[in-house]
Amino acid sequence: MPAVSKGDGMRGLAVFISDIRNCKSKEAEIKRINKELANIRSKFKGDKALDGYSKKKYVCKLLFIFLLGHDIDFGHMEAVNLLSSNKYTEKQIGYLFISVLVNSNSELIRLINNAIKNDLSSRNPTFMCLALHCIANVGSREMAEAFAGEIPRILVAGDTMDSVKQSAALCLLRLYKASPDLVLMGEWTSRVVHLLNDQHMGVVTAAISLITCLSSKNPDEFKTCVSLAVSRLSRIVSSASTDLQDYTYYFVPAPWLSCKLLRLLQCYPPPEDGAVKGRLVECLETILNKAQEPPKSKKVQHSNAKNAILFEAISLIIHYDSEPNLLVRACNQLGQFLQHRETNLRYLALESMCTLASSEFSHEAVKTHIETVINALKTERDVSVRQRAADLLYAMCDRSNAKQIVAEMLSYLETADYSIREEMVLKVAILAEKYAVDYSWYVDTILNLIRIAGDYVSEEVWYRVIQIVINRDDVQGYAAKTVFEALQAPACHENMVKVGGYILGEFGNLIAGDPRSSPLVQFNLLHSKFHLCSVPTRALLLSAYIKFINLFPETKATIQEVLRSDSQIRNSDVELQQRAVEYLKLSSIASTDVLATVLEEMPPFPERESSILAKLKKKKGPGAVSVELEDGKERGELNGGGDRGGDAAIAASNASTPSPSADLLGLRSAAPVSGTAPSAGSLLVDVFSEAGPAASSAGVNDDGFLSSAPPSAASEDPAPPLPESDELLNKFVCKNNGVLFENQLLQIGIKSEYRQNLGRMYLFYGNKTSVQFVSFSTIVSCPGELQSQLNVQTKTVEPLVEGGAQVQQVINIECLTDFIDAPLLNIKFRYGGALQNISLKLPVTINKFFQPTEMAAADFFQRWKQLSQPQQEAQKIFKASHGMDTEVLKAKLLGLGTALLENVDPNPENYVCAGVIQTKAQQVGCLLRLEPNAQAQMYRLTLRSSKDTVSQRVCDLLAEQF
């Protein structure tokens, strides 16, 4: 509220406010307010009309009372009356009351709109401004409906005052943000762009906010703003600090405007017009030059303003990523900031440099600052800055400096904060693997890592080192030796024992020649750690021992002695006990030949995406994506040295598809493999992709050198779903019938049909054995929130299934609303006395409820545009995992349930589909676009639907299919 002039001061209001402030207690305050309200009511009720002054005074009091937190249910009419006053102060108070207190369903809204309309059409600029501010403050849909057409006209009219234009631009921005559908583009849009040329800097600043917002939605319509923005920018940048007078802030000309201009330019690719581009480059250079100049003022505001522009310019340079010269200069500039006194500047510099490092032009330049960054990592006081420094080191790492960086990170790890340790460990592990030229260095590094920060070394890291050692013949001996030495430390981390046990068990023979590491010495060393370890590690060590028996027959007696001891053979842990018993029997019964076959050296692992990288990505989110791009390339180099150079592409594609492979540890190989479906290989657990469920599932040997016995303890509780059930689910996304599951005992077939939001599924349980299944029962359950999303009814099945017979079960499904998870099917039966417990995911996915929709091209694109909010869209870019056969693709898309629309997309290669997902609660329209790229063997899949969760889910489902 501006200070009211003396003659206009409202004494009554001042007295009232001071009364309230002097109240001793809440009760006293309420009493005073009640009294005042009664007074105002009697005044408003009074028959004689109030003059403008007292009306204003009472409305002000009401406003004050409202702001104190009391309900006001009268006085709106008086406030609206004030709007039609000709005095500024009265009008202003009226608008203030309306913007604070109006509720949208008020019947007064028509009167208010009328008053605003009058003010907008008056020629008085202050009144127009007041009206515009009120519209922006209320910003409701009704307001937008009433004035969305009017405001653009005011904005571009030639005779509007500057201050009004400013308000109009900001008001329009607010309406557009609140209800974008009501602000229609029109011929005014092109004229808005020309406001960038306006004489008045305030108008330009206001307009540019509007343009940035509008152009981020419709970039094409505002393309012309680029050249205007560039010329505006160059005028500001080249102006002397005194030229702009009011808009110079601590010797920096128009810093806010410059930042906004630079940000607007970041919405567009580099200008194509050479002249414009030249001018822009010149501007950016000037900005970079100015950063070098000595500061004109010592005030912090001066440097803040200057640096704000500089950082915005650098982001623009990074965004363009096409000017090597500028990139290098930006990098140098940031390099200077790295040693700046200001912590904030150092942080920003490190952050920007991270993005610079991923550009091919500036990567080298960034690398020159390695010493400074390492120094920052060591000496920085603020942990967030240290974190950035670590990020930057990771980003700037390449073959040439990998050894140095990894060494530095390792040494930092010893003192690093606990909050970032795990991430640091992952990064070191990845860098060491990615840039490993010589594998002995790699092994050294990882073992060091385990030694320094064992607690933070996740499973994935040590899995990976074993994987690599097994796959590379040349390092096996070295690894065995190093591990042996590392284990000699009096206290070593459990992870080290795990690696040691595994490697010595496999390759202990390679170092057995040396009397200092004779078989018995090795065994004693391992066994000295045995009692300090947890159960899974002990289990692993037991397996290592049996391997020792195979490798070194002379240790057989000692090891059998150990296995036979009560602490093993009568261990309270079932797993350990079973291993001890089995291994003991195996070693005593089996001949050496059998033993040698059973305990053969592990076969090499197939190449796949490093699980560590996947974990880091999960941890960091999009931050780590820059590394991913190089991943394929680097992997090629890494594997190129070996015999499988050609695998690189496949390895990269493995990132998204489960590899048909035996897993690292022969884990679960007892699980049925007997020819299920063509892709039966995928039944095997991929420990390295998402090891979660496998590690936790019951009765699984976590390490298992051997094909271990079938799960011994089947409990009555429903088993956790088989880890592969997710993949089974994916198999059925595009088809309705097929074999869901098969093992030696049981085969489950499935047949399903869907109509609208209803579905019926026939499950066929086939007994593959000649013995009957007893107490056969199935339960379908909807875990978690699925319960409220899906209605599933099942009929019970016969508890007896004869050998070779098949029973059928009908399941009715009703989709209530959209869902993500799949219902669980739990099957229990007794086969020869043993309880079998299998959990599967029922292949009910959201796309099953698709109704195909045919539409014409124009129709399609109109709807496509309507669904343009960012959360309505889901997009994925992924490698093809199968061939890119047109017919197969079409069949899959049709299988999805949508209508395949021909001749809609201008590019005949692309596929577009449309459908409506029918749920009981609502119908969700869904549009799909699949763009294959045959050269790169890549797809881009875009989904838009009226519900964000649906787009995301369908996109996720479909991405697994191609």
Next chain:
Amino acid sequence: MIGGLFIYNHKGEVLTSRVYRDDIGRNAVDAFRVNVIHARQQVRSPVTNIARTSFFHVKRSNIWLAVVTKQNVNAAMVFEFLYKMCDVMASYFGKISEENIKNNFVLIYELLDEILDFGYPQNSETGSLKTFITQQGIKGQHQTKEEQSQITSQVTGQIGWRREGIKYRRNELFLDVLESVNLLMSPQGQVLSAHVSGRVVMKSYLSGMPECKFGMNDKIIIDKAGKGGVTNEAGKSTSGKQSIAIDDCTFNQCVRLSKFDSERSISFIPPDGEYELMRYRTTKDIILPFRVIPLVREVGRTKLEVKVVIKSNFKPSLLAQKIEVRIPTPLNTSGVQVICMKGKAKYKASENAIVWKIKRMAGMKESQISAEIELLPTNDKKKWARPPISMNFEVPFAPSGLKVRYLKVFESKLNYSDHDVIKWVRYIGRSGIYETRC
């Protein structure tokens, strides 16, 4: 048990804090201030639980007394203690106000140390406290060894509330029966709920260690006496219809409960000075001193006509005093005209009510007020909730019907008998929450 006690002023500043247990930290002080004193919505509940800590508070004028504890303590005990604490403080320095509390810091700490021990309430009898906690610090030095040991033996002895060797020239006894009557009545005159809560307060100035016996017209006591067949015929016939049913009662610590349990007789050695002998509650056969007959008529959207008649319902010879009728007005009242025959009536905007005051009114009379209320039309569709009409008054009889039958004093060692004691009995009935819906 009690963890600590805080005294706040109206702004939420702590005037006094005494912490008895380690589990209460300083942050508890702020927690209560933020969550109760400065709460956005007024906190109505006297017990508040914040972060596993319980706060029990009472408010005296602008002062908040809050007991804080982390244990599962008996809430009734805590409030009993708080009320006792207020009584004790009032008897030491008068009204509980910020000023008085600031001026009596040391005294309050001394009292708290004496009344609570590790959070367990001890002796809260004002009379005995005053013997060893005095406001004149110097006085203590003048006490002889004997006096000191006497105090010690009294406080730690069996009869902690009375010291020996009291002597009065005139043995005098004042007995007040104070009752507050609560009522909720429907517009048609139907009693929805009614109860009386009463107190028997005594002031005794008796010499020696007298044994007192108190009798009243309680149904059980009289029935018991009747069965015994000892009482005379006259007593039986009068008590037959006059006896009342007491729902529950509590006694001062001086009353011998064992005797009450076995013989239903109330006998005690009284403390010296003023004390509360018993508290009781009745719900049956209550004499309602006043009847309120409301008539509210809405005339269109902008006018309301209210007519209220009050009738006094007791012996014409008695006079009721301090009568006040409070008629709530709607929140959008813009003007009020009142006409009343008796007393003064005024519209109080700050309280959203018409307040009608009558100084005195005899029994079996009737009085009337009528008011016209003008309303301001609002855009709020909510209807007026019509809060009940409430009333305040004071009458010189006990609305529960309680009568004191006797109060006998026996003192064997000194030479005065029951007849020598001058006894005064007074009945005062006040209104509690006395409301009639309209």
